[in-house]
Amino acid sequence: MSIPLVPQLLRSHLRELAQNDQRLDSRTQFEGRDVEIEVGILANAEGSARVRMGDTIVLAGVKFQTMTPYPDRPNEGGLMCMAEVRPVSGRQHEAGPPSAESIELSRVVDRGIRESGCIDTSDLCIIPGEKAWQVILDLFAVSDDGNLFDAFALAGITALRNATIPQEKFELGEDRPLVVSKTPIMCSYQRVGGRFIFDANGREELGGDERIHITLGDDNHVHSLQKGLKGAFTAAEFTELMEEARKKGDELRNMVHALEGGN
Amino acid sequence: MGYGDVEMIDANGIRKDGRKAGDVRPISIELGVVPVADGSCRMRWGTNDVIAAIYGPMEAHPRKIQRQDRAVLDVRYNMAPFSTSDRIRPGFNRRSREISKVTAEALESVVMLELYPRSKIRVEIEIICAEAGTRCVGLTAASVALAHAGIPMTDLVVSVASGKINDVVVCDLNKAEDNYGEADLPMGVLPNTGELVFLQMDGDLSPEEFQEAWDYNMNAAMVIHEYCVEALKTGRYPQ
Numbered sequence: 001m002s003i004p005l006v007p008q009l010l011r012s013h014l015r016e017l018a019q020n021d022q023r024l025d026s027r028t029q030f031e032g033r034d035v036e037i038e039v040g041i042l043a044n045a046e047g048s049a050r051v052r053m054g055d056t057i058v059l060a061g062v063k064f065q066t067m068t069p070y071p072d073r074p075n076e077g078g079l080m081c082m083a084e085v086r087p088v089s090g091r092q093h094e095a096g097p098p099s100a101e102s103i104e105l106s107r108v109v110d111r112g113i114r115e116s117g118c119i120d121t122s123d124l125c126i127i128p129g130e131k132a133w134q135v136i137l138d139l140f141a142v143s144d145d146g147n148l149f150d151a152f153a154l155a156g157i158t159a160l161r162n163a164t165i166p167q168e169k170f171e172l173g174e175d176r177p178l179v180v181s182k183t184p185i186m187c188s189y190q191r192v193g194g195r196f197i198f199d200a201n202g203r204e205e206l207g208g209d210e211r212i213h214i215t216l217g218d219d220n221h222v223h224s225l226q227k228g229l230k231g232a233f234t235a236a237e238f239t240e241l242m243e244e245a246r247k248k249g250d251e252l253r254n255m256v257h258a259l260e261g262g263n
Numbered sequence: 264m265g266y267g268d269v270e271m272i273d274a275n276g277i278r279k280d281g282r283k284a285g286d287v288r289p290i291s292i293e294l295g296v297v298p299v300a301d302g303s304c305r306m307r308w309g310t311n312d313v314i315a316a317i318y319g320p321m322e323a324h325p326r327k328i329q330r331q332d333r334a335v336l337d338v339r340y341n342m343a344p345f346s347t348s349d350r351i352r353p354g355f356n357r358r359s360r361e362i363s364k365v366t367a368e369a370l371e372s373v374v375m376l377e378l379y380p381r382s383k384i385r386v387e388i389e390i391i392c393a394e395a396g397t398r399c400v401g402l403t404a405a406s407v408a409l410a411h412a413g414i415p416m417t418d419l420v421v422s423v424a425s426g427k428i429n430d431v432v433v434c435d436l437n438k439a440e441d442n443y444g445e446a447d448l449p450m451g452v453l454p455n456t457g458e459l460v461f462l463q464m465d466g467d468l469s470p471e472e473f474q475e476a477w478d479y480n481m482n483a484a485m486v487i488h489e490y491c492v493e494a495l496k497t498g499r500y501p502q
Contacts, residue, residue: 043310043392045345055298059391061345084353086341088387090299091318095339138344138353140391142314143297169348202299 010207011193018193024203025054030244032199035252037154039162039259047163047178051155054201055145060137060155062163062178066126066170067134077124077132081110082139083152089141090202104228109139109153109186111224112215116184119160123179126172133165135178146201149213153186158256183253184223186215187245191231196241198248212238214245218253269443271428278440284433287423287483291501292404292494294411300387302412304494306404309437312392315404317412323383334379338367340401342390362398363388369402369422369451369461375415384414395441396424399449402461407491417453419491420460421484424449425476432472434479448473450480454488457481 017023027033033054042048047062069076083106087093113119124133137160139152163178190200190211200208210231215224222242227233272278282288288309297303300316307313323329340362344351370386386409388401399422406420426436427446436444446468451461468476494500 063350088316
């Protein structure tokens with residue numbers, strides 16, 4: 001990927017905006033774009049969701065396979081999370097093997113979901129030591145206008161919470177819902193124009209510095225953190241972001257739960 | 264179980280999904296579904312759900328792929344991992360590579376590439392949900408997305424397949440019909456001239472059956488063309 005020439009101009013513009021407490025799209029510092037979530041949109045997936053935040057659009061699909069349990073955990077199934085940022089989603093995304101960025105993306109989303117303990121892997125056991133369910137969460141970017149991290153994490157947990165284990169198809173009894181006991185939510189912040197903002201769009205990402213991803217569980221426990229890109233931040237800055245993430249996390253979690261009430 | 268043993272069409276000529284032999288599955292088209300792209304189209308056709316996005320014309324990289332006298336089309340057909348009943352492992356395979364190649368060649372026949380020497384136009388076709396006939400949906404959606412991107416073309420390409428089930432020739436096979444069918448004939452038609460830019464076939468058709476399948480495709484292509492034109496005028500079909 002070639003490095004665009006624009007960022008120097010863009011960076012100085014973003015710095016000016018930040019000094020006046022403004023953003024490119026007239027949002028406030030910690031204001032996210034409007035979020036739309038749809039569930040059950042993929043006929044061939046066992047659970048699915050579509051998330052839209054501005055011009056960022058992602059899909060999440062859940063599939064199930066059977067696996068042999070790991071020898072040290074004979075009574076447990078597994079979870080696999082894969083993110084694909086294919087060239088369809090933006091002109092900067094080239095074809096080829098997964099980039100370091102997209103691998104980081106899928107691993108950070110994976111950790112947030114896995115470490116929250118929202119999926120009880122012992123519930124995925126079919127025959128101890130022989131057969132268990134492997135849950136595969138595939139995240140797919142349709143349109144990348146920044147902050148794929150939060151969009152993927154939100155689509156991912158929503159799809160899992162709406163997934164059905166296809167036991168009939170595998171002749172293992174009746175279909176049953178996948179039990180997901182928690183709703184981990186990721187909130188991402190990026191330093192743009194010298195200060196941290198929430199939910200950077202594509203242009204803010206292009207002209208921004210370091211980013212911080214925080215995944216919180218239902219009880220505000222921290223489940224994953226990731227600092228990305230070049231830059232240094234202070235403890236005071238981080239404390240403020242954690243505070244913001246708790247508020248925003250509650251808001252998004254309520255949104256996910258409200259969808260389920262409607263089903 | 265041999266082909267033709269499963270009853271896919273009843274004595275009255277009604278198919279399992281209620282269609283008559285010449286009927287096409289319901290189609291809907293939406294433009295601008297990838298806001299960051301230069302042109303895009305989502306086509307739902309039966310349970311098929313396909314997104315096509317266009318980027319370009321842009322500088323062709325690396326330089327060795329450039330053509331002095333025309334643009335190059337970089338076409339990728341890909342099935343999302345969750346698009347089928349059994350999960351597909353991500354990455355290019357022989358099937359998607361072949362479909363990408365014949366799709367590119369079909370589109371090269373209509374895009375006025377000579378207007379953009381040394382540049383590249385990217386055509387990204389993503390199968391989000393698959394239910395037989397994805398190459399036809401992908402090619403049609405790509406041609407609509409190219410038009411949506413404002414890229415000069417001599418015609419749209421409308422693609423549709425006909426085949427044979429229980430010795431009856433039918434139009435636009437669905438998944439079950441494709442699995443148990445005896446033949447499949449996908450075609451890519453230029454609606455304004457009746458010419459073909461895409462043609463494949465596998466199975467077994469008598470000369471009469473072949474003609475019947477051919478005619479079904481031609482007629483269906485003209486109808487689907489109307490939908491595409493309507494979508495390009497208003498942003499979606501149906502309204």
